[in-house]
Amino acid sequence: MESRRRSAVVAMAAALAAGAAVLPGPVASATPAPVVTRAALDPALVAGRGAQVPFLEQEAENARTTGTVIGPDRTAYTLPSEASGRTAVRLTAGQYVEFTLPAAANAITVRYSIPDAPRGGGIRAPLAVSAGGERKTMTLTSEYAWLYNQYPFSNDPQADLLHPDWWITECACVPADTTPAPVITKPFRPTKFYDEQRLKLGRTHKAGTVVRLTMPAGSGAAWTVIDLMDSELVGKPRIVGWAANVLLFGADPTGRRDSAAAFDRAIAFAKRHRLTVYVPPGVFQVNRHIIVDKVTIAGAGNWHTTIKGREVALDKPAPDGSVHTGVGFYGKPAAEGGSRDVHLSGFAIEGDVRERIDTDQVNGIGGALSDSTITGLHIRHTKVGMWFDGPMSNTRISDTIIVDQIADAVNFHRGVTGSSVTNTFVRNTGDDGLAMWAMSEQNSGNTFSRNTVQSPTLANGIAVYGGEDITVAGNLVADPVREGSGLHAGARFGALPFQGTLRFTDNTTARAGTFELNWRIGLGAIWLYALDRDIAADIRATGNHFLDNGYNAIMMVSEWAVKDLYSITGVHFKDTRVDGAGTSVLSARVAGSATFENVDARNVGAVGANNCGSFGFGPAGSEFTVVDRGGNDGWLQPWMLPNTITCDDRPPVVVPPAPSPW
Structure with missing residues (x-):
């Protein structure tokens, strides 16, 4: 190491x-x-x-x-x-x-x-x-x-620890409390x-x-x-003839001059005359946010029209804490009523974000957008492809590519309702690929469907933090690297409680179930985590396929410090296939229960159900109950039911064969 x-x-x-x-x-x-x-x-x-x-x-x-x-x-x-x-x-x-x-x-x-x-x-x-x-x-x-280094990371390979008071798994210590202080070889991580x-x-x-x-x-x-x-095979550029063409308002398609003011003029004109703003083929330099409200902006196609900007340091921090600005299309803040009826399509957004500063608003799309559509974009090198702060509702994202982000690709952050991300391709995010985070205001009625998420370098492919009546369906998630899973539901990060029904339906994960570097245990391809509170909503995981799992297919867990406080209940797995698990199909490290019906598995490396409960190890058995509703083949044995302790804290890993047709 x-x-x-x-x-x-x-x-x-x-x-x-x-x-x-x-x-x-x-x-x-x-x-x-x-x-x-x-x-x-x-x-x-x-x-x-x-x-x-x-x-x-x-x-x-x-x-x-x-x-x-x-x-x-x-x-x-x-x-x-x-x-x-x-x-x-x-x-x-x-x-x-x-x-x-x-x-x-x-x-x-x-x-x-x-x-x-x-x-x-x-x-x-x-x-x-x-x-x-x-x-x-x-x-x-x-x-x-x-x-390099610890979250939120450094661009300097020779940087000292950013958080010497944090646990370091490499030395099994807290450096600030360790004498002598450990030597952390640089560059670190x-x-x-x-x-x-x-x-x-x-x-x-x-x-x-x-x-x-x-x-x-x-x-x-x-x-x-x-x-x-x-x-x-890229088609010819799209032409919108009857429109407010940004060239007529002074935009420079060579990218040599800043075109932000020209975009503002085109938008103002289009709104007065009820026209579409058209951005023809070219590279347009924009080094700040373009504020959008009640406007349609159409490019010639994301291979033909690129809106590109530098990250610019602000003279003084903005009220939201930003110390930089950069290219992006933003709805008005929710506190100002937000924006609505915004329609963006057919162009690329290329940012210049090289470091993670969580207070910076340097995202491709941001603010609050209601009754809006975003389709056919290509976004890269921004902090987050799209970050929404509600309340807002009825926004549809589709047919878009988001790659090479410092943090998330899309985050529905508080108060987002009735909105969706569909048929969108995500690769190489520095945090969750697609996330819903119900922080301070509940998310409700949202859907992530038919998306592909590949190689998030930190955290999860698709994550849901709180929310009411949420659906994650038909997605493909592959290759999460560390501190995350393919699919995740977490009572953490101050999120509001899960309510109603959370559905994970007909998703496929590949090479998920990663090794959690801080806990030093394997996670699951789907991971339910009760950290801040109980998880007691109706969670239905149906029709999912978990392929080539490094450790577990399913993991339900609570943090050790709160293991006697919180539980996970109301979870139902049905019509599930597990093709390869380095350790177990189910790893339960929490109090609670789950039902299993027609969950079939093969190539399981260790015990099918690794049931530790909340580690009480009492004579009554585990604090976690496994309910067998029939049809569970290849992993669940009668002697494990309903709550036999089968706990192996760190079972040996058997690398599964490559997945194959069922």
Whole structure:
């Protein structure tokens, strides 16, 4: 562990030497047939779940390469652990990876990692791209990657502990209370290794064309890791003729001049004349929030229209605590009545956020929006893709891509009702992918459906903190890295109680059930956590598939300090499939109960139900009751019922085989 933290480059070497299997790259040979995946899985395993996207995903480890395959590895702070499918390809100068296009395409997206600068802040390096005789150069950067240390993290690889009074699992101590003080090898806890870059090709290439990505000699980077490539056939720009075109109000499509004031003028004119604001193809520089209310803004498509801005330090902190501003479209604050009837579509938002400052409002979309729609956007390099502070209602987010965020992709933060996120693709967030957080005002009647969330580097794929009548359905979640699960319901962070019915329906998780670094135990692919209060709502988890779980499929737990205070009840699991669990199907570390019906499992590493209850270990059995409603195959035995203590605090892990058709 310590050897991984000496420097950015040494961190990579240690990931290869200590935490990841390393396989030699194959000798170049005949071009293989393309292997198309979804979240590094056979698409047949996740049919009908997750977002339907316009691109096709190919993992580098399935492609032809002269580089080195790294992984698989699920150990936090290593490059493979943050890769899609926990495996990637490492290139050095002159090495390449080749992808065969599975369908006609004129654009690609490459997910990659390159080293940090020795003192942080990132570097830039070229990647040569060739396709069917066409040659281009993609400029890679690590300026938005590589965080270190404790939450909320540092960009400085040599930073001292941000919280010396916090428990440090590596030394099993609180450094401020430890004599002598432990030596924490720097850089401490490197993370957030990956970024992605989009590139339009010069023409449309037919299926079967080979796209070669080469790390050129003299690139300036010691290595380049390629995780995957997405290929896409991008259509022509959308044209809106009868509209308030921002060019007519002084906007600069070259991105050289700031266009914020031009956007304001176009919006004001459009509202007076009941027109759409049209943003044509181009790159438009905007370095602050654009306030939107009762307006429609349409771009030419998110590959054609980009609204891009620098992060700007404020002369003095704003009333909300922000010390920076940046590009973003914001509804009016709820305290001012919020905004409504806002419709945003068809453009990209590209921010410049390189550090996590929780008080900063540097999100792609923000404020309070009611009766609004957001569709067809591409958002990257902001703090949170969309953060909403209600009360607000009836906002629909759909068909959007949110990647490379410092924190969440979407957060319904307090007082959001009757709203939804649908058919949205999320990858590489620095916190929860999709979250509902009922802090101080209840969230109610919201839905997250048919979304894909991949590789959140911290926390959960989809998380619900309090709320009433919430639905999470038809989603695909893969590869959470640390301190989180695929699906999470938490009575924590000061959230209001769960009320009504919370439904997790027909979701699939892959390679979830991670290792919790502070507790030093495995979590579940779905994780219910009673920290601040009881969880006593009607929770129905039906039709879910939990694939290739590192530890448990299902975990219900309370914090040790409050284990005798809070319980979890009213939970019902039905029509569930568990294909691979490193330890157990169910890990119960809390008082309470749950029912199980038609929960089928295979490839379970340890006891099917690891029932610790609240660790009272009394003669009456566990404080947690398992109710068998029949049809539970492959894990639940009669002798475990209703509350037999089967507790193994840290059972040995048996790595499950890859998931396969049921």
